[in-house]
Amino acid sequence: MTLSQGKAIFIWGTVISAVIFLALSYDSLVKMPQRTQEEKLDARVAAGKWVWQKYNCNDCHTILGIGGYYAPDVTKVMSYRDADWTTRFLKDPQTVWPAARKMPNLHLKDQEVADVVAFLTWVNSIDTNNWPPKPMVAAAATGAKPGEAIYKAQGCSACHRIGGVGGTIGPDLSGVGRRRDKEWILKQLTDPKSHDPKSVMPSFARLAQKDREDLAEYLVGLK
């Protein structure tokens, strides 16, 4: 090979790749407003994005899978947490999710919390080509009880353990169906202090009746 042939490889390699890349980039930027539901991206969402950046959330959490790997990915967080839970969590992370690895309390103003929740709600609607993928095992398991989803969404595993997975602040729930009946569990969910006045468990009376029933149904089935 000669120097000029090497030069030709350099020039043509660069030009071809750059042309393809620029053409695809142009097309992507045309399509992204629709794929990201930009019509829902209002001033509140934009303000929430700035809150997200200002507090450097992205160096602990990933979003769209990018960022720090120290804390959960939040791309689809609003699919399994509601605005109420997220708001309470952001105001006092350590009480709502008393895990050993803590999120610091950022002392966000109410407006900032509302903005960041609006931002995450919008992010949840981005078409990410089905990322993150549905867990293989969970997708394969048919007949999962609706209460199991509530158990996950409410973050019960921060304090409780089932089958060795979860926190140790509250009692292990692995075989709770052998010890308690549905009535007892429903009462515990609505008013934890009724069974033990010193209980640190928060009340879940704010959940819909149906959700509490489903959750109790799921737990009582753990035998």
Place this chain on the structure above:
Amino acid sequence: MKYESQKIAYNYFIVAALLFGLQIVFGLITGAKYVWDYDPLISILPFNTSRAIHMNLLVVWLLFGFMGGTYYLVPEEAETDIYSTTLANIQLVLFALIGVAAITGYLFGWSWGMPFLEQPTILKLGIVVVALMFLFNIFMTMMKTKKWTVIQGVLLGGLVMLAGMFLFGVFFMKNLATQYFWWWWVIHLWVEGAWELVTGAIMAFMLMKLTGVERQQVEKWLYVEVGLVLFTGIVGTGHHYYWIGTPGYWLWWGGIFSALEPLPILFMVIDTMRVVRERKIEITNRIAMNWAVGCAIMHFFGAGVWGFAHTLPQINQWTHGTQVTASHGHFAFFGAYAMLNITMMYFAMPQLRGIRTFDQGLARKAFWFMNFFMILIALALAIAGIVQVYFQRILGMDFLSAQEFMKLWYAVFWISAWGFAAGVVMFLIDFFRLAKAKA
């Protein structure tokens, strides 16, 4: 060393070495937060701050190294002194001050909040000024004699691309997906584009000087190398456009082109070995040669093999956003860029001090310590990542519960990091001894 103004490089290398040391300190602190969930520093140095500092120090020390390398290389290639020594020194001080301001700012919660580009906008504008001063100085030097060598051309092209791409990371966009689309123009087109040009040129220059192989040979293969790097790397940006709100065709374009990205790196390894085999002169600076060959090999495994392992969308959908990426990041940045800078430091420093031979015992120990423990770091994080993929993504366990199962591998990672740090300390002791040596 032939030109007085090459001495500008001296201070750049000193600052780079110091920041490297500091980067490792923050790396150890950041790593500890994975090993112990209880974090006594949470209110003064939470994870996000220490990670931002760890990463920013990495980028800044590498840039100081590239700049030092450029100031050393260009006079010999252009056969003239640097256009303005004063400007080069002002540029060094300004860049260092911006770096100090950024890191101090992070400690007080002053952040722009995009990973690696956390610098507040005003500091980013300062970085643009630094880049313009640097490019102006280099360009004016080359224009003095207009002796355009391929090495110089590729170096200048890489530096212009480096500065130009940074502009895509300066502006706030309302749409997170679009923001990340442009963010990758900085991050990816730096590390798999511009930086490859800069380091390719610097490496070609060093190999030519160390082995005495003809310029014609070196430059011909440099063209082919960087041509393949850009061919695969530019469209290869697409491997970051799988899951961020971008159209589905990127899975094809990004997958295919990025799967080819290891080829130019393999080519570099073969080329380096060939140059060593065909050397025309006895290699006196053995340790620089060690680092150069090590760099080629670790570049290939860290960037090429480790990157390839999770670049295809069928795999990446499971590994994206896990410790697998952290493993690749550590391995690739060390192999491709940290080692290149250390090679340059060992290549240039003896000449800057006017010494021909020096005791290389400690330098060799540092080489083996850093390489051995970096491989362990990469392996431990890779296993942690695979455990994470299994529990979190396959079984659907929640994030923090899955982390519990990764603890052992975080511990292995962190202990290996101490071994790596020991290597860095040896390097720093050796390097500063060399920097103070008298002819």
